[in-house]
Structure formats: structure tokens, C-alpha cells
Amino acid sequence: MKLSLGCIADDYTGASDLANTLTRQGLRTVQTIGVPSDDLALPEVDAVVVSLKSRSIEADLAVTRSRAAEKWLRGRGAGHVLFKICSTFDSTDVGNIGPVMDALRADSGDTIVLVTPAFPETGRTVYMGNLFVGPVPLNESPLKDHPLNPMHDSNLVRVLARQSKTRVGLVDLATLTRGADAVRGRLADLAANDVGAAVIDAVFDRDLETIGSVALDHRLSVGASGIGLGIARALVASGKVKAGAAATVSESAVGGPAACLAGSCSQATLQQIANAEKTMAVLHLDPEQVIAGPDEVRRALAWSGERISRGPVLIASSSTPDQVQALQSRHGRDAAGHAIEQAMADIAEGLVRSGVRRLVVAGGETSGAVVDRLRIPGFLVGAEIAAGVPVLRAVGVKDGAMLLALKSGNFGGAEFFSDALKLMR
Ligand SMILES: Nc1ncnc2c1ncn2[C@@H]1O[C@H](COP(=O)(O)OP(=O)(O)O)[C@@H](O)[C@H]1O
Numbered sequence: 192m193k194l195s196l197g198c199i200a201d202d203y204t205g206a207s208d209l210a211n212t213l214t215r216q217g218l219r220t221v222q223t224i225g226v227p228s229d230d231l232a233l234p235e236v237d238a239v240v241v242s243l244k245s246r247s248i249e250a251d252l253a254v255t256r257s258r259a260a261e262k263w264l265r266g267r268g269a270g271h272v273l274f275k276i277c278s279t280f281d282s283t284d285v286g287n288i289g290p291v292m293d294a295l296r297a298d299s300g301d302t303i304v305l306v307t308p309a310f311p312e313t314g315r316t317v318y319m320g321n322l323f324v325g326p327v328p329l330n331e332s333p334l335k336d337h338p339l340n341p342m343h344d345s346n347l348v349r350v351l352a353r354q355s356k357t358r359v360g361l362v363d364l365a366t367l368t369r370g371a372d373a374v375r376g377r378l379a380d381l382a383a384n385d386v387g388a389a390v391i392d393a394v395f396d397r398d399l400e401t402i403g404s405v406a407l408d409h410r411l412s413v414g415a416s417g418i419g420l421g422i423a424r425a426l427v428a429s430g431k432v433k434a435g436a437a438a439t440v441s442e443s444a445v446g447g448p449a450a451c452l453a454g455s456c457s458q459a460t461l462q463q464i465a466n467a468e469k470t471m472a473v474l475h476l477d478p479e480q481v482i483a484g485p486d487e488v489r490r491a492l493a494w495s496g497e498r499i500s501r502g503p504v505l506i507a508s509s510s511t512p513d514q515v516q517a518l519q520s521r522h523g524r525d526a527a528g529h530a531i532e533q534a535m536a537d538i539a540e541g542l543v544r545s546g547v548r549r550l551v552v553a554g555g556e557t558s559g560a561v562v563d564r565l566r567i568p569g570f571l572v573g574a575e576i577a578a579g580v581p582v583l584r585a586v587g588v589k590d591g592a593m594l595l596a597l598k599s600g601n602f603g604g605a606e607f608f609s610d611a612l613k614l615m616r
């Protein structure tokens with residue numbers, strides 16, 4: 192297998208979002224959980240997206256894991272590696288985007304790396320280095336209240352400069368609009384001034400196509416699914432990947448009970464949970480009790496045990512920004528987040544033990560904890576439920592077929608949970 196593109200995603204929902212984008216552009220793509228072991232049988236593919244849970248861990252550990260993934264991908268022939276970050280640039284002043292980018296850039300030997308979280312299909316655009324989420328700057332969007340990495344600055348040149356050892360510059364929309372050679376010229380000027388990373392504006396998919404073609408001059412780029420789309424289109428346009436070759440994924444029904452788990456506290460997910468009350472049984476966990484001990488998990492499993500044979504269930508820990516803040520002030524941000532993630536993983540494990548083979552998970556960190564606990568080594572990409580969220584068919588699991596959907600907290604329409612289950616037969 193010689194890869195045309197290697198990808199390292201800093202969380203599992205982000206990885207499935209990118210795998211979805213690459214598949215839709217015609218690349219045969221597989222999503223692996225971590226660096227795959229040698230005995231995982233992978234199909235013949237153009238792209239591998241290695242999913243890491245490295246967004247909110249210690250920066251040093253994120254660097255070590257990302258470098259190991261890069262080494263594996265380069266060893267499979269990947270000439271270009273995309274470090275997939277969140278389209279809302281989720282990070283803190285200590286990382287992990289900057290430190291991982293710096294390390295991968297050093298490994299790749301590139302003098303300068305293109306960076307853009309733009310993903311116009313989901314309303315993420317970048318202008319003059321400022322990230323917009325729909326109509327508002329990042330710092331006015333619901334991301335200002337994220338439980339783990341609240342975003343308070345929409346200027347990505349500043350945000351990245353605080354995290355990175357290199358100088359950070361900007362390729363603005365006016366330059367981009369003049370075409371690939373104008374971008375190349377600007378990058379050469381920046382590199383000559385010791386700038387090692389360039390945030391590049393992008394508003395429309397055509398901007399991403401220009402970015403994708405320039406990115407392929409380099410060995411590394413950093414961004415969200417939008418730059419993935421640009422790179423995939425450039426690979427197809429250059430003939431390096433045969434268009435329309437995306438592997439067909441088995442559509443055979445899996446059946447059996449279905450469940451949804453929500454650990455995201457995003458506004459979108461809170462609304463989706465409220466809407467799900469109309470179509471399925473919903474249990475709201477008591478976050479304080481989750482942290483207190485295992486009884487809340489037992490209560491959730493007993494509750495679902497009584498209902499799941501009659502229809503899908505949804506179990507949510509999600510709460511509003513002020514409730515999240517109150518909990519964090521009592522227990523600490525990381526301790527609260529970790530305890531709830533592990534409780535969600537316990538619940539997922541219990542549900543699967545009782546026969547659930549169709550599972551929807553809302554939240555990136557939450558999905559990471561659940562998928563790790565279920566020991567799923569990888570996924571093939573099926574139908575698209577919503578922008579950035581595909582149906583995933585697990586590969587390499589012992590207990591037979593299993594379907595999952597890993598939803599970024601911010602993604603999906605108002606009826607996401609029922610939309611997902613309709614496609615997960
Ligand atoms: N009620 C709650 N209070 C505080 N933190 C919570 C609560 N429910 C979930 N969390 C934590 O908030 C974080 C949500 O992050 P994540 O799952 O990545 O969602 P998103 O995709 O919206 O970023 C997780 O660490 C989760 O355990």
C-alpha cells in the first residue's frame with residue numbers, strides 16, 4: 192500500500208469528519224484508532240486518517256504521539272501529511288496545535304507550513320486571519336464557553352503565535368484570490384523572513400482548491416476538513432489519485448438495539464438532545480453523581496435495560512455553560528471532564544455487552560473515551576448523516592458488525608440523533 196495522503200487527527204470526531212470529506216472527494220480512505228497494529232488488515236486505500244486523542248492532553252505527549260503517527264504514515268509512502276485540527280481551532284495557549292505543528296514541521300523539513308481551519312460547508316471561514324463561526328467571530332461564538340478549551344481570541348495569527356516557537360504570518364484573501372503562484376510568492380517572502388507558519392484565509396471551496404494545490408508543494412499542512420477537501424481535489428486533478436475510486440462500504444444491516452450518548456455541552460448538542468425527547472427515551476445524568484462514584488452509571492444501565500428493546504435511548508451528561516462552570520469550580524476542569532468521559536465509556540461498554548451494535552456519540556473527547564473503551568481499531572466511511580458526520584462501520588472488531596456515528600459537538604442539524612439512526616440500520 193502506497194498512500195497518497197497521510198492524516199493525523201487530534202480527536203476521533205475530527206478524524207471521521209476528515210475521512211468523510213476525503214471519501215466524498217473520491218479518495219479510498221480508512222480511519223484508524225491510533226497507529227494501527229501490524230495485524231490490522233487494511234484495505235487498499237489512498238488515505239489513512241490516524242485518530243489520536245491528543246487535543247487536550249499534555250503538549251509533550253501530543254507531540255510524541257503525533258510524531259509516531261507521522262513516522263508510520265511516511266513509512267507507508269505518504270508524501271504529504273495533514274495534521275487535522277478542529278475547525279474552531281480548539282486549543283489553549285500551551286497547545287496543542289503549535290507544539291505538534293512545530294515538531295511535525297521539523298520532521299518534514301518544510302521551511303513553512305500552511306495553516307487554515309476554514310470549513311465553509313459548516314460555516315467556518317477565515318478572513319484576515321480571523322476565524323468566523325457562522326456570522327460571528329470565534330470569540331463571540333458558543334466556543335467561548337467550551338468546557339475544556341474556551342476560545343477567547345478569533346485572530347489565529349495571534350493564537351498560533353502564542354503556542355508555537357516559530358514566527359507566524361498571514362496569507363490574506365486578496366493574495367489567495369490572485370491564484371496559486373501569488374500564494375507561493377507570499378510564502379517565499381514569509382519564509383525568507385523566518386516565518387515558519389502561515390495562516391491562510393479561505394471563505395469558499397474554490398479558495399480551498401487553490402490552497403490544496405499549493406499545499407502539495409510541501410510535505411506538511413495543518414487544518415480542518417476544508418483543507419482536506421482542497422488537498423483531495425488537488426490530488427485528483429493531478430492524477431495522483433483516480434477520481435471516483437472510493438471503496439464501497441458494505442451496506443448490510445446490523446440491526447439490534449440502538450443507543451445515543453451525549454457528552455458534548457455545545458449549544459448545537461443541547462438543542463439536539465431537547466429535540467430527541469420527541470422521538471426516543473432520554474436520560475439526563477446528574478454530573479455531580481457521576482463524579483461521586485459508579486452508582487450513576489449503574490442507574491443509567493438499569494434505566495436503559497428496561498427500555499432498549501422497545502426503541503432507541505439517549506443518555507446525556509450535557510449541561511448549560513453556567514452549570515458546567517459550577518461543576519468545574521467544585522471539582523476542577525480536567526477532573527470533571529475526565530470523570531464524565533470515563534462514565535460515558537462505562538455506559539457504552541455496558542450497552543454493547545447487552546447487545547447494542549448501533550451507537551451514536553456526541554462530543555469529540557467523549558467519542559475518544561468510548562471508542563477506546565470498546566477497543567475498535569478502525570472504521571470505514573459510510574453514508575453522510577450531516578456535514579462532517581458519516582456513518583462509520585467498525586473494522587477489526589471481534590463481536591461482528593458494528594455501526595457508530597461520532598458527532599462533533601457543534602455539528603449536525605436540529606434532529607441529528609433521529610437523522611443518524613435512520614441511516615444506521
Ligand atoms: N455536565 C458537564 N459538566 C462539565 N463537563 C462536562 C459535562 N458533560 C460533559 N462534560 C465534559 O465536557 C467535555 C466535552 O468535550 P467533547 O466531548 O469533546 O465535546 P465537544 O465535541 O462539544 O467539544 C468532555 O470532557 C466531557 O466529559
Ligand SMILES: O=C(O)[C@@H](O)C(=O)COP(=O)(O)O
Pocket residue numbers: 202204205206208209276277278279281310415416554555556579598599600601
Ligand atoms: O473540524 C471540526 O470542527 C471537527 O472535525 C472537530 O474536530 C470536532 O471536534 P469536537 O467539536 O471536539 O468534536
